[in-house]
Amino acid sequence: MSTEWIENLQDLIGAERVSISEGDLFRHSRDESFHDPVQPETVVYPESTQMVKDIVNFARANKLPITPYGAGSGLDGQAIPVSRGISMNFDRMKQIISFNPEDLSVTVQPGITRLELNREINRQGLYFPIDPGADATIGGMTATNASGTTAVRYGSMRDQVLNLEVVLADGRIIKTGSTAKKSSSGYHLNGLFTGSEGTLGIITEITLKLHGIPEHTIAARCTFDTPKQCAAAAQAVLTSGIPVVRMELVDAPSIKQVNAYGDYHFPEQHSLFFEFSGTRTSAEEDAAFVEELMQDMGCRNWERASGSIDRAEIWKARHELAYAFRHLKGKEVMGSDVCVPLSKLADMVDFARAKIEASGLPGSVFGHVGDGNFHTIIVYDPNIPEEKLTSETINEQLILKAIEAGGTCTGEHGVGLGKMKYQRLEHGEAVEVMKSFKELLDPDGLLNPGKIFCD
Incomplete structure (x- = not known):
């Protein structure tokens, strides 16, 4: 990359927002996946939607690819700039634009993380429930349609997004929805851009649904002889109609590894973890019903807790699993x-x-x-x-x-680099329809190129 090119970009948005330092290039070359790192040519730190638009217009004029970067916690290479060019970091766009408790909604910039968001809104008795594990940015979670442990109750990001502000490859700024809870007007652009992994446009604002913090929460854990029994037990809970908030499986080798990692003494058997919440009465009734159901199915080591410290102890084996192996x-x-x-x-x-x-x-x-x-x-x-x-x-x-079996190659990690080769097998001719959206909105292929589709 020529010095003149760098200077032009610095003149456009300010030298302090353009970095070619070795540390920044290294950091933005990878995420938490096993895919090979690729260093961008530069890292930019926009501070507004207008600045994102200016960078997009600059990149289009100079035929430079742009790869959005959130927290770098992705697991399938979405943030790796395989075509180099510009890595766009949203660390300086993490404001709450508007918070409307009476409407159960909030509008945020993409760089705010889910824990930062919840710290701000919890004081109003509200919370944002999607929990992918890592303290990911809201923009990254939207781009990959993240979900996580609470998906059994709340679904994925696509179910929580009311509206997006998106900068398109040609510099246009569009809104994809509204602040109403539902709409039958026009195509579902929220659903199109949520999960598009930065390939169709760059998300600069997200309006989200919020939920009331439950009065009472109970955590529970039990064990079975085989992982298949755990899965069958989970299915029985769902068909019974119990509105669990979380229901997680952890197999015996994982429990053993967590015990070694943290010097714990959890039963080294295939385990199911539960969380119930609501009013005190409803949560207690749900937990009691599931305990009876699990006992009928042959579980052992049933344990439950309602205090925050005791609940965290029960869930520790699940929360520390990935770290124990990594x-x-x-x-x-x-x-x-x-x-x-x-x-x-x-x-x-x-x-x-x-x-x-x-x-x-x-x-x-x-x-x-x-x-x-x-x-x-x-x-x-x-x-x-x-x-x-x-x-x-x-x-x-x-x-x-x-x-x-009629399923999908990825439930929440996204396609990124690792799942591209399975897209046609899963979607058939619908892949061509997806590609047509990409070609319409990004004809030069500059937005996060090399992701989702194999050439």
Whole structure:
């Protein structure tokens, strides 16, 4: 990149908002995925929608790709600038634009994280419930249609977005919805841009639904002999009509790894974790009903708690799972997530556990079984190519079986780099329809190129 090019960009938005420092380029070359890093040519830090528009117009005039960057917590390479160019960081766009408690809504800039948002709105008795685990930015969560542990009750980001402000590749600024709770007017542009991974436009404002903080919350945990039994038990809870807030599966090898990581003493068996909330009466009744149902299905080690500290203790094995595997010295992890119809979940979980055990590699099966979405982690030695190949093979077998079962190659991580090759298998001719949107809105292919679709 020429010095003149850098100087022109600095003149446009200010030298303090354009970085080519080694540290910044390194940071923006990667996310939390296993995909190879690629350094951008520069990192920009816009502070307003107008500045984003100016950068987009500059990039279009100079044929430079732009890759949006949030917290870097993504798991499938969406933030990796594979075509180099400009990495656009939203650290300086994290304001709450408007907060309307009476409407149960808030409008924010994309750089604010979910925990930062909740710290501001909790004092009004409201909260934003989508929890992907990491303290991701709201913009990144919107771009990938994140969901997480509360999806069984609240769905994904797509279910929580009321309106978006988006800067298109040609510099136009559009609104995709309204602040009304529902609409039958026009095409569903909220749904189109939510989950588009920055390939159709750059999101600069998000209006979200909010929810009241429940009066009472109960956490619970129990164990079963097999992961298939856990999945079947989860399905039984759902068909019973109990409105659980969270319902998570963690298999026995994962519990064992968490115990070793944190010097804990959780029962090293396949486990289901629950959270119930509402009024005190309703939460207590829901927890009691599920306990009885689980006992009838042969569970052991039922444990429950309502105090915040005790609830955190029960959930610790789930919350620390990923860290327990990712911090193994000299090892790397390969993760995947699929989502299948609930009737297929038990067999899919059993299939995944069997494949990992047959490989001889350490690994984990866990996830949000309340909505059919679960994850795998496979640990391998990066110095042994055969181990990495085995990990990739298991992931592919799992994805192919999920699609065959009527499911999807990704329930919440997004397509990014790793799931591009499965798009046509999953969507068929609909891929061409998706590509037509991309070509219409970004004809030069400058917005997060190299993602979602294989050329």
